[in-house]
Amino acid sequence: MVYKSFRINFIIRIIVLSATIFLLFYLVAQKSLYFTASLTFIAIIYQVYEIIRYVEKTNRLLKNFLESIRYSDFTRNFQVQGLGSSFDKLQESFNAVITDFQKIRAEKEEHYFYLQTVIQHIGISLIAFHRDGKVEMINNASKKLFQISNLKMIQDLKSFSPDLVNSLLSLKHGENTLIKVNDNDDILQLAVYATEFKINNRQVILVSIKNIQYELEEQEIESWQKLIRVLTHEIMNSITPISSLSTTLTTILDDFGENNTNRFEEQDLETLNEVKMALETIHKRSSGLLHFVDTYRNLTKIPKPNFSIFQVQKLFDNIHRLMEEEIKRNGIECEISINPESIELSADEQLIEQVLINLIKNSIHAVEHTENPKIELKAYMNTRGRISIQVNDNGQGIIKEVLDKVFIPFFTTKPKGSGIGLSLSKQILRLHGGTITAHSVPDERTSFTLTF
Template sequence: MVREADKRAPGSLSALHEELDRLRAVFHLSGDAIFVLDGEGHFLDANQVACERYGYSRDEMLQRHVGDLNTPEHAPHCAGRIEKLQREGAAFFETVHRAKDGRRIPTEINSRLIRGGSSTFIIGICRDVTERVRAEEELRRSNALLLGTLNSTADGILVVDDKGKIASYNRKFLELWKIPEEVAASGDADLALSNAVGYLKEPEVFMKKVLELYNEKEVESFDVLEFKDGRVFERYSIPLRVNDKSVGRVWNFRDVTARKRMEEEQQIFMSLVENSTDLIGIATLDGKVFYLNKAGQKLIGLDSLGEVGERRIQDFAFEKHFKPLQEMLASLSKDGTWKGEARIRDFRTGTPIPIEIHGFVIKDEKTGQPIALAAIIRDISERKNLQEEMARGDKLSSIGILAGGIAHDFNNLLTAIFGNITLAKMYANRQSEVYKRLEESEKAVERARDLTYQLLTFSKGGAPVKKTILLQDLVKESANFVLRGSNVKYEFSSPEDLWHVEADEGQISQVLNNLIINATHAMSEGGVFQVNCRNVIVDQSDLLLGKGKYIQISVMDHGIGITKKNLSKIFDPYFTTKKKGSGLGLSTSYSIVRSHGGNITVESYPGIGTTFQIYLPASEKGNMLPCAEEES
């Protein structure tokens, strides 16, 4: 080779040296490591980058075989690659080299075989791909994480490109829509859709929405899908953007069947609770009330849950009525349940309300641990009133039996006394003092006889002689008679079709007289009270009125009212707050009404007034003649 070079012209030799210099510069200035190996893989040369990368000097490199740079797991492949290179003349592969200090260097190698005369050389250009491998590894990790996340989510996810072809999906999507994996893997969205729409109640609506969203690439969407088998899905759809450009669409499907059923059950439960006529309340374990249904709010006089949430269980009772609630809380803590009676306050009126309570502890279904306190409370005011009415009736009945016996015997004695006084008057001089005394005695006996008759009426109801009467005429007659010359007036109202009653006209007139007299006494300074008649139907029997049609007569005054202490006694015989009263007027009225198969009730508030309500059974002989409203 040297001799051939010597034969060349001087200019040609100079050009060759320049070419060699350029090649040498490229060799040493390249950013990649460059090796020159003999045909067996021993180093003949290495550029500066190679020496620096692997940590060897050039002399150290020239004493090594290229296989020495491989890591143990890659070293066995070295001989095979050299053989392939000699056979094919070129090779491109990746491996991992190891530097002098043990560093692992992922490397991409592009090698070629060069033959020159009898010599063979291998040139290898080695590029450090550590950053790329690291980036690829990170990408693989991210993709694996993303794929794992997609496959672990409870939502079905489908990604399509801007041409509507399936780009990606998770297993939940296949499971929700019952689509074979080979169909989804084919990328054919139309085929996948044809498998899915048959399950829907409204497939046309579903497809219409799909087409709309494919055309409106930037639109986000949400709707609800209902299936023939009762399942319910929520469908979300958003554009898939890359560099702010829409390149497809992401569909998200969530099975909300269980949630919807739970919501429906909750709505049913809440409807039952909210429409219950009983108070239903829930409190925290430390006694803070946070829920009260509408009936409960109405019962205790609160307008909203906001007002309820400001109170604790202890706030719902007056101090003197707190003992039963203390017993309830102690029992709930020990046994988890309690039943009994108590009194809670009406926050609007400040009055106690008799109640029946069933308290219990709400527990977590899974752990069994207490999580809240609850109570179902029933207002038993009406029951208590009925019990009081029954007790009053029993008491009046007992007193009536006694009074009837006494009145009967007393009446016999009065008859004898009256007869003897009459005979004595026949023998006395009309101008004498004796005659005058006999007249006074006769008047006293008559008054005693009247009292006896009242006692008999009270004890037996006076054995009413019933006939069909027009109540509104009787009411007006009684009112007009009692109020003649009084500074108290009345307003009367009655429907035109007021039913008849079968009653003793005299006895009912006596009842009305008593009530109207009481109204005038209560309104001593004058005024107007109301008397109303109306038809009522009792469709549920109670202790004092059976089912059926009744006429209700209300006498409502606006006088001084009756104290709560006295209200429970007003029908008792001989109870009166009047200086000249006998105490038999209302008890007699009660007895008369009860003997007619009816009932009489009273409501009164001091300083506001009193309302008496009389219920008399309607006659079955037809309606009475029309009667217009009248004011007097």
């Protein structure tokens, strides 16, 4: 029989137990019913056990409830029906607490997944790790930057850049640094900022890493352009009247000399001719300087790219036709490779053609005194999934001290060079959202890489 009240059930069990105990005493007093008395004693022990177990049911219920909280197991429902109104309220309280915990846990999980989505979606590389180098979190931007699928220890990045590993492990809270990394054909300028905090007795370092190579190049080019504008403006303002006045004075002296030839002595005529020659020299040099300045003004007047989609194979064919005669005349072996052959580029075809022609002419000049001269023009998808075009040669190469300066305006190693070809090329690539880099091993190999 199932009673609806814990209290009534408990009282009935006590009454039954008491009756059984009296029965035991009665049987013992008879002195002849020992077997029945033994069975009665066993029944008493069983009834005591059942009463204790029945009373401790609330303790077991409370223990299960606390274990649910301890182990974050909020899937249980506590059923204590049929034991009275007080137990019904206990059940309601237990289940209400469990429901509240479920809501809190769901909110925390939603918040966690929201933050994870934001962290993984953000374009800046983020890494959280311990002082010993153990990585707690790495986002997709970091995996893309380092070309990895997972990272367990910061030390595993040594193959990418030992300097970066040393900096990450030594950076303190609030510090930042700039690290240059040569990654195959790419030059990366990594700006690293560190924040340190404590979570559950764990010291965690969170670093943000951003490649600012493009921004640095853009600032550098803009600075050069501003300087060139100022210099060309001032020089043009000063030289133009000098050139004009020298021309005017030369004309006046010519007319004066023709009209007064008979009046001058031989010495005066010589002096007059010297003055004319001096004025002609001034005019010639000022005109040359004006032409020089006008040439460098091109650095600030690059047209905006007219983007179109075209096959790289077509671009290479056009360049090969234009340069074929000069290449053959210099006895140069030319090799062209495209992988995959179907690569298409979104760019201004004429501007990119101009850049490649300039690079090939530089290579032709570089291999003038090289045995078995060779120039290679290749296009491929680099490790970061970006289209790259490369011009290689086996010429004299560029020493390291000079390599860092080849893209600076006016800098040249050629006797008759202007120093604007590579600078123009760099600006053209910048307008395409790309970069141009140079690598060289003197007397072995020199490579200029255009990355889009």
